[in-house]
Amino acid sequence: MSMPSRAIAPKPDPLRVLAVEGLSTHFPTGRGVLRAVDGVSFDLARGEILAIVGESGSGKSVAGLSIMRLLHRSGGRIVGGRVLLTRRDGTDVDLVRLAEAPMRAVRRREIAMVFQDPMSSLNPVLTIGEQIAETIVQHRRCNAREAWRETLALLGRVGIPAAEARARDYPHELSGGMRQRAMLAIALACEPQILIADEATTALDVTVQAQIVALIAGLCREQQLGVIFVTHDLRLVTDIADRIAVMYCGQVVEEGPARAVLGAPRHPYTRALLACLPVAGDALHPIPGAPPDPIAPPAGCRFHPRCADAEDACRRAPPPRRTVGPAHAASCVRA
Amino acid sequence: MQDSAALVEVEGVRKNFAVRAGFFGRARGQLRAVDAVDLRIACGEVLGVVGESGSGKSTLGRLVLRLLEPSGGRILFDGVEITHRPPAQIRPLRRRMQMIFQDPYASLDPRMRIGDALAEALRVAAPGPRAALRAQAADLLDQVGLPAEAMHRYPRAFSGGQRQRVAIARALAVRPDFLVADEPVSALDVSIQAGIIALLQQLRAELHLAMMFISHDLSVVEMLSDRVLVLYLGRTMETGPTAQVFAAPRHPYTRALLSAVPGRDRATGRRPFAIAGETPSPIAPPSGCVFRTRCPFAEAVCAETAPTLEPIGPARASACIRRDAIDLG
Numbered sequence: 055m056s057m058p059s060r061a062i063a064p065k066p067d068p069l070r071v072l073a074v075e076g077l078s079t080h081f082p083t084g085r086g087v088l089r090a091v092d093g094v095s096f097d098l099a100r101g102e103i104l105a106i107v108g109e110s111g112s113g114k115s116v117a118g119l120s121i122m123r124l125l126h127r128s129g130g131r132i133v134g135g136r137v138l139l140t141r142r143d144g145t146d147v148d149l150v151r152l153a154e155a156p157m158r159a160v161r162r163r164e165i166a167m168v169f170q171d172p173m174s175s176l177n178p179v180l181t182i183g184e185q186i187a188e189t190i191v192q193h194r195r196c197n198a199r200e201a202w203r204e205t206l207a208l209l210g211r212v213g214i215p216a217a218e219a220r221a222r223d224y225p226h227e228l229s230g231g232m233r234q235r236a237m238l239a240i241a242l243a244c245e246p247q248i249l250i251a252d253e254a255t256t257a258l259d260v261t262v263q264a265q266i267v268a269l270i271a272g273l274c275r276e277q278q279l280g281v282i283f284v285t286h287d288l289r290l291v292t293d294i295a296d297r298i299a300v301m302y303c304g305q306v307v308e309e310g311p312a313r314a315v316l317g318a319p320r321h322p323y324t325r326a327l328l329a330c331l332p333v334a335g336d337a338l339h340p341i342p343g344a345p346p347d348p349i350a351p352p353a354g355c356r357f358h359p360r361c362a363d364a365e366d367a368c369r370r371a372p373p374p375r376r377t378v379g380p381a382h383a384a385s386c387v388r389a
Numbered sequence: 390m391q392d393s394a395a396l397v398e399v400e401g402v403r404k405n406f407a408v409r410a411g412f413f414g415r416a417r418g419q420l421r422a423v424d425a426v427d428l429r430i431a432c433g434e435v436l437g438v439v440g441e442s443g444s445g446k447s448t449l450g451r452l453v454l455r456l457l458e459p460s461g462g463r464i465l466f467d468g469v470e471i472t473h474r475p476p477a478q479i480r481p482l483r484r485r486m487q488m489i490f491q492d493p494y495a496s497l498d499p500r501m502r503i504g505d506a507l508a509e510a511l512r513v514a515a516p517g518p519r520a521a522l523r524a525q526a527a528d529l530l531d532q533v534g535l536p537a538e539a540m541h542r543y544p545r546a547f548s549g550g551q552r553q554r555v556a557i558a559r560a561l562a563v564r565p566d567f568l569v570a571d572e573p574v575s576a577l578d579v580s581i582q583a584g585i586i587a588l589l590q591q592l593r594a595e596l597h598l599a600m601m602f603i604s605h606d607l608s609v610v611e612m613l614s615d616r617v618l619v620l621y622l623g624r625t626m627e628t629g630p631t632a633q634v635f636a637a638p639r640h641p642y643t644r645a646l647l648s649a650v651p652g653r654d655r656a657t658g659r660r661p662f663a664i665a666g667e668t669p670s671p672i673a674p675p676s677g678c679v680f681r682t683r684c685p686f687a688e689a690v691c692a693e694t695a696p697t698l699e700p701i702g703p704a705r706a707s708a709c710i711r712r713d714a715i716d717l718g
Contacts, residue, residue: 109578109580231667260649262441290651330579330582332586334611338584340587344550
């Protein structure tokens with residue numbers, strides 16, 4: 055698998071920073087192969103927020119981890135597809151085929167990731183400031199004084215008040231929201247092109263969650279970061295996402311501009327998800343049945359056992375991905 | 390509020406926890422988890438209790454059921470004072486009050502088949518022959534939308550949503566009048582969550598069940614509750630009929646919570662109302678109004694006196710002394 059990064063002909067979209075094509079990630083289990091991510095494709099542009107939305111088991115988090123190739127510990131393996139990263143010099147590199155050493159550089163310089171639980175990513179025995187400064191020194195090879203100055207500036211940029219004092223705090227001394235801000239500061243210290251936020255606000259209080267979502271959206275616009283916002287909460291991305299990819303049982307079933315996906319969804323699962331959201335005065339319409347077993351997914355369209363509109367064709371063959379509007383696609387025979 | 394049919398009445402209830410330095414350390418101070426909260430729930434009524442972490446909402450739920458003994462105030466269930474009653478004397482009432490939790494797994498015995506667990510709960514409520522109890526258990530499962538063959542399965546064989554249905558069935562087995570639901574849908578996927586909310590709506594209508602519905606999610610509270618109580622650092626910020634409070638909040642914290650619901654401001658045409666910072670430590674709450682450190686309208690006076698909950702119309706109250714001077718949009 056390890057071969058030198060090879061240049062691939064540049065794509066037409068000059069803003070594109072990431073192209074995921076037919077990505078498949080499998081996990082061997084005692085019962086059989088779990089196809090957590092099964093042929094997923096999407097593009098990400100600079101300064102754009104792509105929300106990957108799905109319920110538990112949809113493969114949304116594994117998609118993010120696959121891009122970063124952080125699967126070893128969980129036993130997952132990328133078995134197909136490409137993840138094309140456009141580097142700053144304009145050349146593309148396929149992360150799936152990149153050797154581990156240059157991949158580490160990609161994780162350090164190109165793509166940063168923040169998770170739901172910042173405590174698992176922060177070093178408990180170093181202060182927040184030390185961890186950020188360390189990252190800056192590694193990244194820019196500057197001296198300690200410059201790195202410290204930059205650290206305080208970064209803490210300010212992610213909205214940590216009294217940066218001088220907070221920089222000397224250990225992770226356990228910070229609140230959940232402040233820890234997540236510190237994680238974002240570390241992520242930004244690498245000056246990445248892409249930020250992947252995996253349920254990064256899920257564990258926070260609602261008022262703090264709103265702050266962090268706004269912060270991530272602001273950073274995306276200011277720094278022209280490409281942001282992949284992985285979440286189970288469709289409501290959370292209504293205000294900030296440019297585009298939404300809806301995942302179900304390892305596959306993207308609908309992808310398009312946020313306004314179109316939320317306002318005129320074309321896949322029955324997207325429509326069903328929206329009908330589940332609690333809105334006062336409206337009756338709730340739960341989706342019948344339960345998400346399928348990803349080890350033995352239903353034949354044909356994976357949503358067909360729960361779909362009110364399913365017909366014979368849906369049971370027979372996987373639905374084709376259809377273009378249903380400008381930059382808007384849905385995998386449904388009736389879309 | 391002269392509803393004679395009050396099922397639950399709570400007056401000035403307090404709960405303090407001693408804060409210790411280290412495991413065996415001497416008490417350093419008191420954490421006021423719940424501080425002088427009043428509430429009243431009529432038969433068949435649902436009170437939504439809203440708050441973020443540290444608000445004391447779960448402590449309040451446990452106090453109302455007397456799973457915790459209050460440090461002050463009074464708790465009455467169906468007119469009987471249970472504030473300091475020993476457990477043996479509360480037990481007869483306990484059948485009439487039940488609780489469901491965020492994690493239903495914690496309240497189910499993993500080694501017991503669902504049918505046996507339900508039959509046991511039914512037997513406690515009304516002893517009867519085994520066959521009759523099993524039949525009732527099947528009826529209960531049907532009532533919560535589970536097939537009768539679920540009787541023969543163990544808790545681990547169920548998904549999260551089904552398990553919450555089992556926990557609800559188990560709570561209903563003793564025919565309670567009052568249910569405390571502590572974040573019962575927070576851990577569930579939205580497609581599953583919707584089913585549980587619909588089930589709770591249906592059950593309250595069918596069984597005339599009174600409920601205290603505790604949640605951080607205002608949209609869910611809005612769907613289920615008649616009245617709402619907004620808690621912050623153990624104090625009531627605002628209370629009133631849900632529709633009124635959500636349409637026109639009279640406390641800056643309520644307004645901020647509503648604004649934090651994604652998409653809500655846009656849907657209602659309001660300007661965003663974000664607040665800075667996070668809930669301060671309940672060990673050292675701010676002086677005066679506990680919300681003042683995050684309130685965009687706070688003035689010097691807010692730091693001086695702790696505001697009391699003042700009536701602002703029929704069945705509504707707000708604990709903001711500046712409520713008439715500020716524009717909450």
